[in-house]
Amino acid sequence: MTGPRNADADARAGAPAPTAEHWELRLYVTGRSPNSVRAIENLQLACEQYLAGQYHIEIVDLLANPRLAADDQILAVPTLVKRLPPPIRKIVGDLSDTDRLLVGLQLRPRKG
Amino acid sequence: MASGHIETDLTSALAGLDRGPRLPKAPTGIRGLDQITAGGLPRGRSTLVTGGTGSGKTLLALQFLVAGAREYGEPGVLVTFEESAGKVSANVASLGWDLDGLQRDGLLVVHAFQVDPAEIVESGVFDFEPLFGLLDDTIERIGAKRVVLDTIEWLYGAFPNQAIVRAELGRLFRRLEARAVTAMVTGERVGNALTRYGIEEYVSDCVIVLDHRMHEEVSTRRLRIVKYRGSAHGTNEYPFLISGHGFVVLPITSVTLNYAASEDRISTGVGRLDHMLAGGLFRGSTVLVSGTMGTGKSTLGAHLINAACARGERALLVLFEESPDQVIRNMRSVGLDMGRWAEAGLLRMWAARPSAFGLETHLAILTQLIEEFAPTVGVLDGIASLTHGPTGPEVTSMLARQIDLLKAAGITTMATTLAPEDDTSMAGISSLADTWLLLRNVESDGERNRLLYVLKSRGSAHSNQAREFVLTDHGAELVDVYVGPAGVLTGSGRLVQEAQERGAELRQDEELMRRRRELRRGIVEAEAQLAVLKDDLAAERAELERIEARDQRQVADAAADRSALAEQRWADPASHGEGGPR
Numbered sequence: 001m002t003g004p005r006n007a008d009a010d011a012r013a014g015a016p017a018p019t020a021e022h023w024e025l026r027l028y029v030t031g032r033s034p035n036s037v038r039a040i041e042n043l044q045l046a047c048e049q050y051l052a053g054q055y056h057i058e059i060v061d062l063l064a065n066p067r068l069a070a071d072d073q074i075l076a077v078p079t080l081v082k083r084l085p086p087p088i089r090k091i092v093g094d095l096s097d098t099d100r101l102l103v104g105l106q107l108r109p110r111k112g
Numbered sequence: 113m114a115s116g117h118i119e120t121d122l123t124s125a126l127a128g129l130d131r132g133p134r135l136p137k138a139p140t141g142i143r144g145l146d147q148i149t150a151g152g153l154p155r156g157r158s159t160l161v162t163g164g165t166g167s168g169k170t171l172l173a174l175q176f177l178v179a180g181a182r183e184y185g186e187p188g189v190l191v192t193f194e195e196s197a198g199k200v201s202a203n204v205a206s207l208g209w210d211l212d213g214l215q216r217d218g219l220l221v222v223h224a225f226q227v228d229p230a231e232i233v234e235s236g237v238f239d240f241e242p243l244f245g246l247l248d249d250t251i252e253r254i255g256a257k258r259v260v261l262d263t264i265e266w267l268y269g270a271f272p273n274q275a276i277v278r279a280e281l282g283r284l285f286r287r288l289e290a291r292a293v294t295a296m297v298t299g300e301r302v303g304n305a306l307t308r309y310g311i312e313e314y315v316s317d318c319v320i321v322l323d324h325r326m327h328e329e330v331s332t333r334r335l336r337i338v339k340y341r342g343s344a345h346g347t348n349e350y351p352f353l354i355s356g357h358g359f360v361v362l363p364i365t366s367v368t369l370n371y372a373a374s375e376d377r378i379s380t381g382v383g384r385l386d387h388m389l390a391g392g393l394f395r396g397s398t399v400l401v402s403g404t405m406g407t408g409k410s411t412l413g414a415h416l417i418n419a420a421c422a423r424g425e426r427a428l429l430v431l432f433e434e435s436p437d438q439v440i441r442n443m444r445s446v447g448l449d450m451g452r453w454a455e456a457g458l459l460r461m462w463a464a465r466p467s468a469f470g471l472e473t474h475l476a477i478l479t480q481l482i483e484e485f486a487p488t489v490g491v492l493d494g495i496a497s498l499t500h501g502p503t504g505p506e507v508t509s510m511l512a513r514q515i516d517l518l519k520a521a522g523i524t525t526m527a528t529t530l531a532p533e534d535d536t537s538m539a540g541i542s543s544l545a546d547t548w549l550l551l552r553n554v555e556s557d558g559e560r561n562r563l564l565y566v567l568k569s570r571g572s573a574h575s576n577q578a579r580e581f582v583l584t585d586h587g588a589e590l591v592d593v594y595v596g597p598a599g600v601l602t603g604s605g606r607l608v609q610e611a612q613e614r615g616a617e618l619r620q621d622e623e624l625m626r627r628r629r630e631l632r633r634g635i636v637e638a639e640a641q642l643a644v645l646k647d648d649l650a651a652e653r654a655e656l657e658r659i660e661a662r663d664q665r666q667v668a669d670a671a672a673d674r675s676a677l678a679e680q681r682w683a684d685p686a687s688h689g690e691g692g693p694r
Contacts, residue, residue, distance in 0.1 A: 028242065030239075030241040030242065030245065033239070033241065035236075035237060035238060035239060038236075039236075042236070062241070062242045062245055063241075063245060066242070066245040066246045066248070066249040067246065067249060069242035069243065069245065069246040070223045070225075070246055073225055073226065073227055074242045075225055075227065075240055075242055075243045075267070075270075076238045076239065076240050076241075076242065076243075076271065077238060077239060077241050077242055078238060079238075079242075087231070088231065089231055089233060090227075090231055090232045090233065091232075091233045091234075091235050092232055092233070092234050092235070092238050092271065093234050093235040093236035093237055093238045093273075094235075094236035094237050094238065095235045095236055096235065096236035096237070097234075097235040097236050098235075100233055100234060100235035100236075101233075101235045103233055104233035104235060
């Protein structure tokens with residue numbers, strides 16, 4: 001699970017984000033399930049495109065620690081939790097719908 | 113089946129249907145529910161409990177877990193989407209369920225999920241693997257045998273992609289089944305649909321519907337088994353209540369088979385009535401006393417209580433018509449001092465005005481009284497006043513539940529009710545009664561008298577004769593009635609008849625004596641005549657002997673005369689010899 005952390009390190013100065021805000025993201029997955037793998041890929045792509053240099057991704061594997069699901073209130077995977085900036089948002093799914101992902105990350109206004 | 117009790121419709125029906133290969137069951141610990149499901153929920157399978165808001169489905173599910181953990185050694189897992197774990201514990205603490213303690217002991221794990229749908233955005237496909245993984249982990253960790261998901265339907269509201277939720281729930285139930293845990297899922301009933309989102313399609317083994325209705329401002333809760341695959345079950349709507357100790361489901365028909373049948377007899381307080389019942393009432397049995405107004409039903413109840421208190425036992429008197437003061441005064445007039453027992457703490461009287469409480473509350477108070485006071489004898493006086501008004505079926509079932517409660521607690525119960533002779537409205541109640549006494553007013557010769565009959569007495573020989581029931585200033589007494597060609601006579605009629613009978617008997621005695629005297633005299637006379645005849649006979653015999661003796665003497669004399677004459681004439685001896693026999 002080193003990919004996302006590398007992406008963080010690779011953040012470039014010329015990213016399109018207008019502010020100096022920092023995105024603290026946590027992605028809950030279950031091992032290497034197809035949904036989990038796709039979500040990681042989709043998240044990395046989207047972050048590189050829209051949040052270059054302004055994000056940090058932490059991957060949590062619930063297969064390794066099932067009890068975290070109760071503590072962190074995670075019912076479904078993949079679940080991406082936007083911890084920062086506030087407010088906290090949860091984006092559920094393999095993040096294949098980029099529009100909805102950007103709505104969840106509050107990079108785009110929520111549509112009906 | 114070895115019990116002496118008569119089987120009721122319900123139990124015999126269930127016993128008859130359930131003789132095939134037995135489906136393993138997981139008891140819920142709720143006595144009535146275990147009875148109507150013939151043992152509990154399908155073991156290793158899923159049961160759906162559905163009902164409207166406040167219908168008690170969460171409580172039912174929790175009791176299933178608590179009973180499993182405490183009574184059946186089956187640890188459980190609760191996954192709730194409704195409330196926080198702390199709130200769940202607090203809600204049921206008043207019922208004496210220590211969820212925190214059970215969790216500390218590793219008999220229960222509570223997972224509470226509270227996810228605000230407003231903070232969830234969906235992007236692409238997902239699955240509920242974390243929930244499944246958490247369940248697997250917990251089941252393995254504490255060796256759980258029971259799982260409750262309350263209310264799993266919440267997932268439909270939280271995740272917009274219904275197709276995925278549907279598919280994932282199907283997977284969840286298959287996994288639970290593979291784990292062989294007995295699961296209970298709750299659903300929200302909406303309109304005519306069993307559940308809002310149709311989760312009954314996954315739970316095909318057992319479906320229980322709870323209902324909470326207001327009827328005539330009286331709240332009634334009901335439970336119904338809509339479906340139970342592979343098992344017999346009661347199909348009626350069964351009333352239930354939520355008491356201070358949890359869920360109480362009371363099958364309308366009494367299930368006496370499950371009560372310990374006592375061989376111990378106790379006195380009714382009326383000696384001759386005990387005799388009619390072959391030695392008194394079986395301890396823990398139920399007696400129905402029905403009769404028209406003023407037939408002394410309450411007095412019979414007072415006697416039962418009096419006898420119990422005199423033995424030092426505790427008695428509960430539930431009054432539906434009168435106040436305790438009235439009862440004490442009335443019973444004093446027939447020589448029964450109830451006030452003394454009340455003061456001694458052996459008698460608890462509760463004036464339960466039917467209009468004052470909802471039926472549920474009524475039942476709950478009774479439950480409480482039984483638990484606190486622990487009486488051995490209970491009298492429900494004037495239950496018919498409950499049936500006033502158009503609330504028939506509810507009231508009948510409520511009464512049935514009251515009687516069932518008392519019966520379950522092993523309390524010898526007498527219920528008295530005002531009922532015309534040909535009244536069948538008590539039929540529902542009477543099936544619960546082990547003994548049925550009928551008191552009747554008989555009117556004749558310008559007076560009313562009371563008759564007591566024993567209509568039935570289960571498991572016991574009993575007199576089929578009517579007795580006159582007389583209220584004296586020292587209590588009730590039973591008197592033999594006169595039964596003859598003129599019918600049953602009571603009161604003055606009986607006294608007159610008895611006097612007449614006594615007169616007739618006297619006359620008969622005299623007649624006999626006269627006959628005896630006559631006969632004796634006849635014998636004496638005959639004997640006297642016989643003696644006279646014997647004398648006559650003896651006299652005649654003597655006369656006859658005398659005459660014969662004289663004749664012989666005359667012959668001898670004649671011969672002697674002749675020989676003397678021949679000697680005188682010198683006759684020769686030959687001629688003397690010839691002429692000798694002449």
